[in-house]
Amino acid sequence: MNPKQLRQIWEKTGGHCHFCGDPLEFDKYAGKEADGRWVLNRIAQKNKRDSDSVENCLAACARCSGLRWHRSGEELQELLYLGIIAKKEITNSTTVGKMLVQLREKRLAENESRRVSARTTSTVTASDEGETDGL
Numbered sequence: 785m786n787p788k789q790l791r792q793i794w795e796k797t798g799g800h801c802h803f804c805g806d807p808l809e810f811d812k813y814a815g816k817e818a819d820g821r822w823v824l825n826r827i828a829q830k831n832k833r834d835s836d837s838v839e840n841c842l843a844a845c846a847r848c849s850g851l852r853w854h855r856s857g858e859e860l861q862e863l864l865y866l867g868i869i870a871k872k873e874i875t876n877s878t879t880v881g882k883m884l885v886q887l888r889e890k891r892l893a894e895n896e897s898r899r900v901s902a903r904t905t906s907t908v909t910a911s912d913e914g915e916t917d918g919l
């Protein structure tokens with residue numbers, strides 16, 4: 785993928801993540817800094833050559849890309865649907881909602897401790913990184 789192609793992909797969504805709409809800084813493509821970092825999201829997993837075409841790629845923030853990981857569109861719809869139900873429980877402070885808040889905090893703490901240990905051991909592969917989901 786050359787810089788011109790990257791620019792075309794970035795411009796398809798007006799420099800925003802195609803999932804959440806957050807602004808993406810073009811110069812932070814695949815960068816190290818978490819804030820504003822963006823990556824390519826392949827719409828269809830075809831063969832390697834077609835998969836890397838400008839037509840098959842959209843810009844996504846690193847966080848959304850991590851959440852999507854290997855999931856199909858159908859799985860993402862199910863996650864969004866469950867998320868809407870969960871959000872309503874949390875907003876209404878139901879018993880389930882309070883449990884969900886606790887589970888979310890626990891998960892975030894676990895992800896953070898995994899990141900810290902990954903930084904100290906540096907043996908984490910890209911697939912391990914995706915496994916954390918950022919959830």
Ligand SMILES: [Zn+2]
Nearest residue numbers: 801804845848
């Ligand atoms: Zn995003």
